[in-house]
Amino acid sequence: MNVSDQAYLPRGDSAIMSANRVVGIVQARMGSTRLPGKVLAPILDVPMLQHQLERVKRAKTLSHIIVATSDQATDDPIVALCETLGVDVYRGNESDVLSRFTGAIASTNADVVVRITADCPLMSPHVIDSVVNEFLASDADYVSNTLEPTFPDGVDVEAVRASVLVNVEAHATDPAEREHVTLGVYRRPEEYIVKNFAGSSDLSELRWTVDSPEDFEFVTWVYTELYGDNPEFDLPEILELLAQYPGQSRTGADSKRNAALDGLDTGAMQHRS
Numbered sequence: 001m002n003v004s005d006q007a008y009l010p011r012g013d014s015a016i017m018s019a020n021r022v023v024g025i026v027q028a029r030m031g032s033t034r035l036p037g038k039v040l041a042p043i044l045d046v047p048m049l050q051h052q053l054e055r056v057k058r059a060k061t062l063s064h065i066i067v068a069t070s071d072q073a074t075d076d077p078i079v080a081l082c083e084t085l086g087v088d089v090y091r092g093n094e095s096d097v098l099s100r101f102t103g104a105i106a107s108t109n110a111d112v113v114v115r116i117t118a119d120c121p122l123m124s125p126h127v128i129d130s131v132v133n134e135f136l137a138s139d140a141d142y143v144s145n146t147l148e149p150t151f152p153d154g155v156d157v158e159a160v161r162a163s164v165l166v167n168v169e170a171h172a173t174d175p176a177e178r179e180h181v182t183l184g185v186y187r188r189p190e191e192y193i194v195k196n197f198a199g200s201s202d203l204s205e206l207r208w209t210v211d212s213p214e215d216f217e218f219v220t221w222v223y224t225e226l227y228g229d230n231p232e233f234d235l236p237e238i239l240e241l242l243a244q245y246p247g248q249s250r251t252g253a254d255s256k257r258n259a260a261l262d263g264l265d266t267g268a269m270q271h272r273s
Contacts, residue, residue, distance in 0.1 A: 022132055023110035023162075024062040025101055026053065027181070028118030029094070030074045034212050039118045040077055041216060043223050047081055048121045048210070051223070056116060058125035058232065061132035067118075068104045070094035098178045102169045105162045112136070113165055115158040115181060121219050122208040124235050128157050131197050135159035140195045142185045146258075147196035147269045153257045154208030155235070157197075158182050164192060176264050187267030194268045207250040207257070208238075218250045 028039050028049055040047040049067075056065055066088040069075045075091070082089045090107050092100035105113060114132060116123060127145065135143040144158040145151050160182055168177065168184035177184035186194045210216050225241055226233040242249050261269075 020111045020136060021063045021109055022061055022112040022114060022136075022159075023105070023108045024056055024059065024065045024114045024116060024128070025090075025104050025110075026056065026065065026067045026116050026118050027097060027100075028067050028075075028078055029070050029072075030078065031070075031094075032119075032211075035210065035216060038210055038216065040081065043121065043220050044227060048216075048219075049078065049081060049118050050085060052116075052118060052121045052123055053085060053087055054231075055121075055123050055125055056128065059128035059132070060125075061129045061136075062114060064088070064108050064110075066090055066104050066108055068092065068097075068100045070100070096178045098165075098169045098172060098181050098184075101181055102166050105166060110162045113160050113162050115160065117156070117209075119210045120154045120156065120208070121210065122152075122154055122222060122238060123157075124151075124155050126234055127151060127155050131157040132159050134195070134197045138195060139193060141192040142182065142194040143197055144182075144186070145197045145199070147186060147194065148198060149204040149257070149270075150199045150202045152203050152206035152208045153252065154210070156209075160185055180261065180264075183261075183264070183266070186269050187265055189268040196268075203239075204257075205251045205253075206242075207252060207254055211255060214254065215250065218248065221248060 030037050030039065032038050039049045043051055067082050068090050069078045071091040072094050079089050090100065090104035092103045112135065114128060131143055131145055141164045142160045146156050146158065164185060172178055172184050185192050210219055222238055226237055230237060
């Protein structure tokens with residue numbers, strides 16, 4: 001586990017950024033099979049989603065942030081929290097997540113969408129900026145650090161041209177594409193330009209996302225150890241902590257990465273069912 005050489009790109013060219021409205025869409029809802037209500041579970045007495053939004057807000061490449069949740073009453077608490085935090089919300093179909101994203105696109109006039117899921121409270125603003133900068137400097141329709149993962153599970157960032165996502169939504173008939181939002185883009189590398197962003201160290205075996213009580217216990221431990229001294233802790237500090245306490249680490253052996261994609265044609269994404 002190498003802390004020092006994990007690559008970040010520069011924060012970005014302001015001229016390129018000003019020509020594009022880059023909107024971070026955080027996908028959140030209360031429903032969860034293994035850990036219901038996890039997005040609002042308290043970490044140091046603060047809802048997990050609030051911690052994550054604080055981290056996402058530190059990304060310098062995002063013009064705007066909006067939370068995409070469902071129109072079900074069970075997700076009213078998410079809306080209430082966002083109103084308290086001054087974060088915009090788009091509400092749409094509970095099961096058709098892709099249509100929620102295109103609705104959020106329309107409401108924000110996004111040129112570029114940065115997709116983030118709400119179960120990643122250790123999200124890195126530096127990695128968000130790195131992926132977005134790679135996208136803006138390229139001719140790609142889609143750039144992510146997930147096609148060939150080198151970052152920990154839970155630091156997943158996808159940048160996609162908004163017009164491409166709108167086009168996919170207009171034609172998608174496969175329920176999997178409507179559930180997994182960007183699947184209809186990266187499974188068609190012959191139609192869209194898709195690129196992977198890789199770090200200089202392979203940290204993909206690490207698990208920092210929250211799907212289970214054990215995952216939540218891990219991220220709570222990280223916050224307990226780091227947040228008090230440095231609320232803006234990022235990848236290097238987490239890796240240094242794990243180097244001191246390797247027995248605390250969670251990995252893909254504890255829970256499989258992207259298990260929801262098992263059995264699907266994932267195109268350009270390297271996924272083992």
